Amino acid sequence: xxxxxxxxxxxxxxxxxxxxxxxxxxxxxxxxxxxxxxxxxxxxxxxxxxxxxxxxxxxxxxxxxxxxxxxxxxxxxxxxxxxxxxxxxxxxxxxxxxxxxxxxxxxxxxxxxxxxxxxxxxxxxxxxxxxxxxxxxxxxxxxxxxxxxxxxxxxxxxxxxxxxxxxxxxxxxxxxxxxxxxxxxxxxxxxxxxxxxxxxxxxxxxxxxxxxx
Amino acid sequence: xxxxxxxxxxxxxxxxxxxxxxxxxxxxxxxxxxxxxxxxxxxxxxxxxxxxxxxxxxxxxxxxxxxxxxxxxxxxxxxxxxxxxxxxxxxxxxxxxxxxxxxxxxxxxxxxxxxxxxxxxxxxxxxxxxxxxxxxxxxxxxxxxxxxxxxxxxxxxxxxxxxxxxxxxxxxxxxxxxxxxxxxxxxxxxxxxxxxxxxxxxxxxxxxxxxxx
Numbered sequence: 001x002x003x004x005x006x007x008x009x010x011x012x013x014x015x016x017x018x019x020x021x022x023x024x025x026x027x028x029x030x031x032x033x034x035x036x037x038x039x040x041x042x043x044x045x046x047x048x049x050x051x052x053x054x055x056x057x058x059x060x061x062x063x064x065x066x067x068x069x070x071x072x073x074x075x076x077x078x079x080x081x082x083x084x085x086x087x088x089x090x091x092x093x094x095x096x097x098x099x100x101x102x103x104x105x106x107x108x109x110x111x112x113x114x115x116x117x118x119x120x121x122x123x124x125x126x127x128x129x130x131x132x133x134x135x136x137x138x139x140x141x142x143x144x145x146x147x148x149x150x151x152x153x154x155x156x157x158x159x160x161x162x163x164x165x166x167x168x169x170x171x172x173x174x175x176x177x178x179x180x181x182x183x184x185x186x187x188x189x190x191x192x193x194x195x196x197x198x199x200x201x202x203x204x205x206x207x208x209x210x211x212x213x
Numbered sequence: 214x215x216x217x218x219x220x221x222x223x224x225x226x227x228x229x230x231x232x233x234x235x236x237x238x239x240x241x242x243x244x245x246x247x248x249x250x251x252x253x254x255x256x257x258x259x260x261x262x263x264x265x266x267x268x269x270x271x272x273x274x275x276x277x278x279x280x281x282x283x284x285x286x287x288x289x290x291x292x293x294x295x296x297x298x299x300x301x302x303x304x305x306x307x308x309x310x311x312x313x314x315x316x317x318x319x320x321x322x323x324x325x326x327x328x329x330x331x332x333x334x335x336x337x338x339x340x341x342x343x344x345x346x347x348x349x350x351x352x353x354x355x356x357x358x359x360x361x362x363x364x365x366x367x368x369x370x371x372x373x374x375x376x377x378x379x380x381x382x383x384x385x386x387x388x389x390x391x392x393x394x395x396x397x398x399x400x401x402x403x404x405x406x407x408x409x410x411x412x413x414x415x416x417x418x419x420x421x422x423x424x425x426x
Contacts, residue, residue: 011416015409019391042393078412079419093310100306103391103408109415148414171418174411178232178316180255188421190414192407195316196228198387199291201361201403202322203224205384206292208401 010051014074016041017048021071033064080108085145086174089161090152091116091131094176098150100127112144137161141168150174151181223264227287230254230261234284246277293321298358299387302374303365304329304344307389311363313340325357350374354381363387364394 020041024032038045052058055077058070075081086104088095091114098104099111114126117134124131132140140146149170151158158177165173165187172188175181181189233254237245251258265271268290271283288294299317301308304327311317312324327339330347337344345353353359362383364371371390378386378400385401388394394402 006420011413012409014416015406015412018412019409077416079415080412084415084418093306093313097306097310098407101407104411107408107412109411147418148411171421172414174414186421188414188417190410190417192405192410193228194311194314194405195320196225196232197403197405198317198322198361199228199231199293199320200224201385201387201401202292202297203227203290204401204403205297205360207219208384208399 006054010054013043013051014078017051018071018074018078021067021074024067025071029067031064031066034059037065083108083110084147086111086148086150087113087115087137087140087146088129088150088152089115089134089137091118091121091126092152094152095150096126098152099129109148112146113140115140134161138164138168141165141170146170148172148174150176152176155179219267223267226256226264227291230264231284231287231291234280234287237280238284242280244277244279247272250278296321296323297360299324299361299363300326300328300350300353300359301342301363301365302328302347302350304331304334304339305365307365308363309339311365312342322361325359326353328353347374351377351381354378354383359383361385361387363389365389368392 020037032040034045034048038048041048049057049059052070055073058073059065072081086109088098088111095114095116099114104111111129114129114131115134115137116122116131119133121131122133141149146168147170149161149165149172151161151173153161155177158175158179158181162173162175162181162183166183170187172190173181173183175189175191176194178193178195180191183189233250245253247258247261251261254261262270262272265283268286271286272278285294299322301311301324304312308327308329312327317324324342327342327344328347328350329335329344332346334344335346354362359381360383362374362378362385364374364386366374368390371388371392371394375386375388375394375396379396383400385403386394386396388402388404389407391406391408393404396402
């Protein structure tokens with residue numbers, strides 16, 4: 001079977017399906033009709049069908065979706081049926097927040113270590129996770145099978161670090177710095193640009209006011 | 214002139230244009246051809262033209278873009294030519310990180326106060342910003358012209374708080390809780406769902422590996 005590339009719009013929706021299915025499981029729901037699921041998610045049933053058809057489709061005519069089954073299948077598609085080792089660079093408030101976020105562990109993302117350049121922080125533990133010196137980062141990655149590096153450092157440091165990470169074998173950068181990182185294609189970058197997020201909020205507020213007038 | 218609704222895809226790109234133009238200004242660049250700008254941004258010149266045409270277009274044939282002018286115009290479109298008052302609920306690591314992020318202030322987002330339900334935190338200052346009791350939030354919003362509330366609290370607390378915020382006059386919620394908030398249409402919600410972000414990263418890593426094989 002030839003694989004069509006999946007659009008980023010679909011990939012954006014998959015984790016949301018996964019979240020809702022997880023909530024249904026927690027509520028003890030075993031199956032759900034495509035109509036109910038569509039109402040719950042606030043998207044059309046045909047949108048859901050189309051999205052899932054990209055991966056072979058999972059619904060059955062007259063039955064709907066088996067919640068647990070669909071949850072597991074989407075988990076596999078998202079690659080969270082296995083453990084991903086992560087390190088966090090920057091032991092400031094953001095780094096601490098990530099280190100304290102127990103939800104990640106449940107979803108297969110294991111934060112193995114924090115890194116900082118401040119000698120005062122190195123050697124301490126945050127939420128049971130040790131802070132290492134930034135000088136050790138390349139060796140640590142190679143020796144500990146690290147797949148993802150979260151960068152919670154200022155822009156200039158992030159650009160500099162991204163270059164150091166090339167060739168270490170990491171597969172992804174989770175970038176919280178307010179810049180676009182230039183790295184070879186074998187490293188995937190996922191950006192969390194909070195400044196851009198709040199500007200979108202501002203735009204939508206201002207535009208909403210205009211429409212009300 | 215009839216206003217077409219602007220797609221969220223364009224709204225997603227505007228803050229990025231704004232960021233690059235800000236960097237050009239910092240470098241002393243006064244004008245840029247549409248080709249150079251497109252190379253810098255990694256999008257086609259026609260994409261940029263189309264996006265900006267939604268707002269009347271700003272380039273001139275044979276001249277390109279006036280950097281400072283375009284920066285200011287996009288700032289106006291994004292509604293960041295005026296100050297937005299924000300409060301942050303949750304004085305944990307995420308709340309502290311937002312309170313310490315000086316970039317927001319520069320862009321017209323002023324964090325006026327933090328709120329927490331922990332009496333140990335109330336009355337203290339974080340980065341010069343006072344922590345108030347969550348019980349005072351509605352009065353505080355009304356008396357201080359608060360437009361945006363950032364929610365950095367667990368899911369159940371966020372759902373509960375969103376209901377309390379209805380009718381206070383706020384215009385937007387910046388939601389960091391891992392849930393979709395149901396609020397009336399006059400309140401805009403911008404979600405920052407970190408769990409979904411890291412699942413997208415995981416998907417792209419796993420899918421990238423498959424393509425390499």
